Amino acid sequence: MTAAAPLRWVGIVRLGLVQSAIGAIVMLATSLLNRVMVVEYALPAAFPAGLVAWHYAVQLSRPIWGHGSDRGRRRTPWILGGMALLAGGAMVAVWALGVIAGGGRWGYALAVLAFAMIGAGVGAAGTSLLALLATRVAPERRAAAASVTWIMMVAGIAVSAAVAGTLVDPFSYLRLCAVVSGVAGAAFLVATAAVWGLERPVPMPDEALPPPPAFRAALRAMWADSDARRFTIFVFLSMLAYAMQDLILEPFTGLRFGLTPGQSTQVSSIQHGGVLLGMILAGVGGSVFAGHGASGLRRWIVAGCIGSALALCGLALAARVGPGWPILANVFALGFANGIFAVAAIGAMMALAGAGAADGSPSEGIRMGVWGAAQAIAFGLGGLTGAVAVDAGRALIGSMPEAFTLVFGTEAMLFLVAAAMSLRGAPRVVGLGREVML
Template sequence: MARGFGWLSVIRIGAVQASIGAIVMLATSLLNRLMVVEYGLVAAIPAGLVAWHYAVQLSRPIWGHGSDKGRKRTPWIIGGMAVLALGALMAVNATVMMSTYPIGGGVLAVIAFTLIGAGVGASGTTLLALLASGVARERRAAAAAVTWIMMVFGIVVSAATAGQLLDPFSEQRLALVSGGVIACAFALTVIAVFRLEQHALIEAEEDRAGPAPDFREAIREILHEQAARRFTTFIFVSMLAYSMQDLILEPFAGLVFEMTPGQSTSLAGIQHGGVLAGMIAAGVGGSAFAGRMPVELRAWIVAGCAGSALALLGLAAAAVAGPGWPLEANVFALGFCNGAFAVAAIGAMMGLAGAGERTREGVRMGVWGASQAIAFGMGGLLGALGVDIARRSGGDDATAFQLIFVIEATAFMLAAFLALRATSSSKRTKAKEAAIL
């Protein structure tokens, strides 16, 4: 049996995560801003496209189960990234087309975001399954935190670079910058996964009897686990809260604070920089990396959710205060708290991924990925629709954004409560869950 992944292999997986994040940033952040502000489309259009790409990701468990059956994950990763890259290029062209050819551009955009969703689902689910099955149990939480930190770092670098290169904005500049980001991300993925899978440690096979179960049996086993069910609920609510501001933050900066496309894209980079700092802080704190008792993970998750709620209330105040508000610091604080709860949740997720009696890592990561996808799709769409409805009914941009930020803060407080419930355990299962988390 292979010895398993060392830290260099974990960093290579993190490079793929960074590549996925860099391309998705273009579609869900930059193009969203351009559609709403530069091209004057209602926010529901990009929100609907992003929601559709998340709906496509509901097939994540199927992709994960397929890679479990075949135990060949590298083709899924490279193939998924190729589809993602193609979809992102088509999305850029569709955005430009919609200003002059609404129907043709809209059809192309739907196809593009379908490819983006399929590419993210196939490559992302398989990559996480490879990480979970290739790293020894006691190092899974640490490995997950490292890869997510690298993913956020990739988003920060790509957002900051794109923000600097896009000003002054032009469609030709948009094509060059986005094409460069996509090409670099795909090339990095191919290099990073070259001969990587042969070092995987498939130690879970020793602990499970027989081959991987069929898809329905695998889903049934996961749904019967109390810890898995509760964690799935927490993932859904917390990601719903997180994603409600994802599609409206840059339009908020443009409409209320009068920022340029480059400035608002750089603001997204500041937010992701805060996420990166929060992840590092949680890692250095020891809970995610040490893999200790659930109470430590619970403290980081709850504190991160509560802090996110406070930061969102700050954005609600910013909507009224206007340009005088320290927006960059507020957005950084939101990202920091998001990162703190995310890295602890990721540590728990990676521990639970290998806890099935017969189910493999691919299908389990697929289930949680699907829950996250549903939440992100619904959250982004609800946030954008809420802003549109509030703007039309009240006629005031600031008040519309303020309402959504308050609702999102409330959702984060609910997520904090669910985190307490999800990470608590009965006397009968406490010893087992402590070992997992």
């Protein structure tokens, strides 16, 4: 077995570069290729939407990837293997699009394979990266580390989107191939350089730790832990609430407030600006107050959940009031509260995963995998549920404002339930000699 000193800030930033690389390639699949399929190739919008949903479904394999890195007691090979699979999946997706454009029916099956590779790559690389962070980041730095890595992921998405958007015009299939291959290849090289040599273990006797259990035994042991089980439910509920407005917020501002397509797109930018500011605040504040025991990460989680619920109540009122409501400020507030919640929740994941199994065997990977799978289910289900609920509400109630009010109000209640779970059942975690309340 191995042990190593906690990561310094340079090491945390290097892992943030890996997260940036993951975000850059995922952007190609979920944004650029989505638009190209629908606009340039006139494919049904349901096709790329189904592929994105499929890549989330494949991420249910996250516990398997995490357990593999636990058994090997090394995260780096799983991170690099996942990045290779992710980059390869993006390039296969472009190949599939060319086959479909040429009339080849098997291109659809190839696209399904490509997005399966993308989902598996995100699962393997992302889960192992979070497990490495949970293992090697000191408790007092976890909130800041979560903030740094997620801000860098957003930056990776933004930079790659800007570069790809600039280089793909004037559009042609060959230019699309070059851009996707270039971005995916560059992201893989950045991730490899960032993680290479970072996981330098100190040899210890093999008998220092018990051998890792088999997958099913590890999964049963993890689920038998009441703290881990309760936290899994918390992750699902809170992320479900987080994701329900993803597909309906921009249409809402257009339908209810008459914003143009360009103005509605700017709403997303305003929301993400709030997310970044909230992440920075939670990262700095979570580190400054890391030693306050029960007032640590749990307070930031509760504050983020309640703030998100209040902002969603504001959107529910906005649906009733319509023009005249400060919609942009409301959206910014939602993003700000979401950012606080997201960083605190990820820091809590790292703390609870870092606590390890009761028998001392490595378990960070499988714990992160289970929570990542719960998050993937919530993201995929949340966006779909929000959109379907609005359509069903408009059909059954016959009122567009009331349909949006119902959906935003449901999201607010889910956030309040998540906050109550955090307050009533906060697990106590011990790590590196410092107690942290989740």
